[in-house]
Amino acid sequence: MTEQAYNFAYLDEQTKRMIRRAILKALAVPGYQVPFASREMPMPYGWGTGGVQVSAATLTPEDRLKVIDQGADDTTNAVSIRKFFERTAGVATTEATQEATVIQTRHRIPEAELTEDQILVYQVPIPEPLRFLEPRETETRKMHSLQEYGLMHVKLYEDISQHGAISTAYAYPVRVAGRYVMDPSPIPKFDNPKMEMAAIQLFGAGREQRIYAVPPHTRVVSLDFEDYPFEATRADHVCDLCGAADSYLDEVIMDDAGGRMFVCSDTDYCHTRREAVA
Amino acid sequence: MTPLLQVRDIEKRYGARIGCTDVSFDLYPGEVMGIVGESGSGKSTLLNCLAGHLAPDAGRVIFDTRHMGPVDTVTMSEPERRMLSRTDWAFVHQHARDGLRMSVSAGGNIGERLMAVGDRHYGRIRAAALDWLGRVEIDGARIDDRPSAFSGGMQQRLQIARNLVTGPRLVFMDEPTGGLDVSVQARLLDLLRGLVRRMGLSAIIVTHDLAVVRLLADRLMVMKDGRVVESGLTDQVLDDPQHGYTQLLVSSVLQV
Amino acid sequence: MIDIRDVSKSFTLHNQGGAVIRVMEGASLHVAPGECVALTGASGAGKSTLMRVIYGNYLAASGRVLVGGLDVVRAEPREIIRLRREVLGYVSQFLRVVPRVPTVEVVAEPLLVLGVPPEEARARAEALLKRLNIPERLWSLSPTTFSGGEQQRVNIAGGFAHAYPALLLDEPTASLDAANRAVVLALIEEAKARGAAIVGIFHDIEARKRVCDRVVDVSAFAPGVAV
Secondary structure: OOOOEOOEEEEOHHHHHHHHHHHHHHHHHHOEEEOOOOOOOOOOOOOOOOHHHHHHHHHOEEEEEEEEEOOOOOOOOHHHHHHHHHHHOOOOOOOOOOOOOOEEEEOOOOOOOOOOOOEEEEEEEOOOOOOOOOOOOHHHHHHHOOOOOOOOHHHHHHHHHHHHHOOOOOOOOOOEEOEEEEOOOOOOOHHHHHOOOOOEEEEEOOOOOOEEEEEOOOOEEEEEEEEEEEEOOOOOOOOOOOOOOOOOEEEEEOOOOOOOEEOOHHHHHHHHHHHHHO | OOEEEEEEEEEEEEEOEEEEEEEEEEEEOOOOOEEEEOOOOOOHHHHHHOOOOOOOOEEEEEEEEOOEEEEOOOOOHHHHHHHHHOOOOOEEEOOOHHHHOOOOOOOHHHHHHHOOOOOHHHHHHHHHHHHHHHOOOOOHHOOOHHHHHHHHHHHHHHHHHHHHHHOEEEEEEEOOEEEEEHHHHHHHHHHHHHHHHHHHHHHEEEEOOHHHHHHOEEEEEEEEEOOOOEEEHHHHHHOOOOOHHHHHHHHHOOOO | OOEEEEEEEEEEEEEOOOOOEEEEEEEEEEEEOOOOEEEOOOOOOOOHHHHHHHHHHOOOOOOEEOOOOEOOOOOOOOHHHHHHOOOOOEEEOOOOOOOOOEEEHHHHHHOOOOOHHHHHHHHHHHHHHHHHOOOOOOOOOOOOOOOHHHHHHHHHHHHOOOOOEEEEEEOOOOOOOOOHHHHHHHHHHHHHHOOOOOEEOOOOOOHHHOOEEEEHHHHHHHOOOOO
C-alpha cells in the first residue's frame, strides 16, 4: 500500500535521476567515489541514509526488496528500512536471498551466490579508505587520481608490526579493476573474496555524499604484502543451528555462566539450510 | 658534467610583494649549497619553488632526471613531479612533525616511501627501516614506537631516514637544525655530513645559522629582499664578504 | 705549481662609509714542484692574506693565482673545492671540525673524500697520529677538547694525510716541543722530496732555514711600494 502523499520510493523524480546519473558514472569508473547531492532522509545519519537513497533510485515497482543488517532480516534497522519502502514504494519484500532483485545490506554480503539479475546496495559510513591516514580531502583525491596508494600499505604494515599479522578484520581495503583503492564498507574480510560476483554492487554514503560501484564480474583484489598474503577469516566452528562450516558466524552469549553458541550471521541462509534438512 | 639542477630566473610574487626574484644558479652532483638570509629574505620561498611545493611565477628549474635527462620541473606534469619528490628528491622540514606521520610507527614512517614506489614485501621493508634507524643512530628497538615518543633530535633524525631511504639524489633542507639544542645540532650536522658524503648527495640547505653552512655547505648564496646579493665558495663568502649586507650578516654573529 | 701574477687585494667596508682598505698590490710569486718558499714580513704585512688568496679563502681584486693550472681568482666554487680536495692542502693554525667527530676520522677525512677505502684511510691516519705522538687513547675522542699543541698536531696530520701536490703551511711548528717539531720538519722534507710545492709562514727561523729554499718578503707587495 503506497502512501499517496509520497512520490514512488519517497524521493522526487529529479532527485532519483540525479542519483541514477551518479550510479551510472560510478559503474563506468569502478571504485571511484562519485559525489552526489545527498538528501535529508527521515532517519538519522549512520542508519543507512546513503544506501536508502541508492535503493530508492534503483527500485522499480516490479522489484522485490530484501534488507539485511549484519546478515539478519529481523533486526531493527533492516525491519525499519523494509517497512519504509513497503510504505513509500509499495514494492514486494522478501527475506529469501534468491528471490530478491534488490538487496540493501549493512556490513555483510549474503552467503548465497548472487546472480546477474540482482543488485546489492551497501550502506557506507566512511567511503574514503585513505581517510584515517590522510585527513585532507584535497590530498586523498589527488592520491586517488595519481594512484598514490603507498599509504594504504603503511596501514597494513602497522598492523603486522603491532599484531604479527594483518589484523584489519573488516572494511579491508581492495583495489578495483586494477585502478581505484576502495573501502568495501565494514563487511568482514571473510566477505572480500565474494566481491567478484555476477550482481551489480552499489555503495552509498549519505553523510559523506558519495556513491561508488563495482560492476558485475569485476576484478577486486584485497591489498596485502608478498610475504603476508591476504587471508579471509575462517571460523573454527560450525553453525550450532544448521551445521554450516562455510558461513560467517555470530557469537551469541546465552547466559551469565559463559554459555555461548555460534550461529550463521546470514539468517536466511541458516533458515534455508534447516528447512532443507527438515 | 651536466648540472643536477639548473635554476634560471626564478620569480615568485605574493601580489605586489616579491617573494624571490631573478634567482639563477647551477648545482652539480655532490654539491651542497647553503642559502642564508634573515627571515623574510625569500630563502624559504625559493626553496619551496625549487622543490615543487610552490609554483613560481616565472623561471625554470631543470632537473637532470635518471631516465629522461634534464627536464623543467616547473612545467612537468604533477604526477611526474610528485614521483620525483618521492624518489630522487627529499625534503627535510624544520619541524619534524611537518615531515613525519606522527600517528605511524618509526618503521612505518621510514617504509612509506618504499611502499609508495611499489615495494610490497613486509620483511624487506622492515629490514630497510631497521638499517636506516641504525644509520641515523636510533636504537632499532624503537622501530615500533611512534615519533611522538621521540625527542626533538630523534624526530629530526627519523625524518632524515624517512627521506633518504629511497636513495634520493637531491635533498632540500629547511632549517634542519632549527629549534634543536646545540649539542643535538652538532650530532645532526655530523650525521648529515657523513650521509651527504657517503651517498654522494647534492643538497640545498636553507638556514639563518652561519655555523651550519660553514660545516655543511660547499658554497653559499646570500639573499636579501628576495634577491641573491652574493654567492660563492662558503668560506670565501663568510671570511671575505663582498656585499655590504653579507658583511653586516657576518659581523652580527656572536663569537664564542 | 703555484704561480701568482700581479695580485692585488683590498677590503671595502660597506658598513663603514664604504671605506676601501688596500692591503696588497702587485704580488707575484712562483713556486716550483719540490720547492718550499717562506713568506716573511712584519705582522700585518700580508703574509696570511696572501696565503688565503692562494687558498681561495680571500677573493683577489685583480691579478691571477694559478694553482695546478686553475686560476683560483676566477674559478667556480666547485672547481676550488676539487682543487682543495685533490691538489692544494692547507695547514692552518686553527682547528675547525664538526664537534664530536673522533680525531682519527678528522685526520682520515681528506682521504675519505677522495674515495680512499675507509680501512686504508684509517691506517694512514693512525700512522700519522702515532708519528706525531698523539696518545692512542685520544684517537677516538674529538680534538675539540685537546690542548693547543695537540690540536696543532691533529691539524698537521690532516694536512699531510693526502700527498697534496701543493701545500700551504701557516706556522706549522708553532707551539710544538722539540721532538714534534722535528717530526713536522721531516714531514715537510718528505713532501718536498715527492715534489710538493710549498708556501709557508715560519716564525721559527731555524725551521725556516732548514726546509725553505727561498724567502719572499711580502712587504714588497704593500700598496704604494710596488714599482
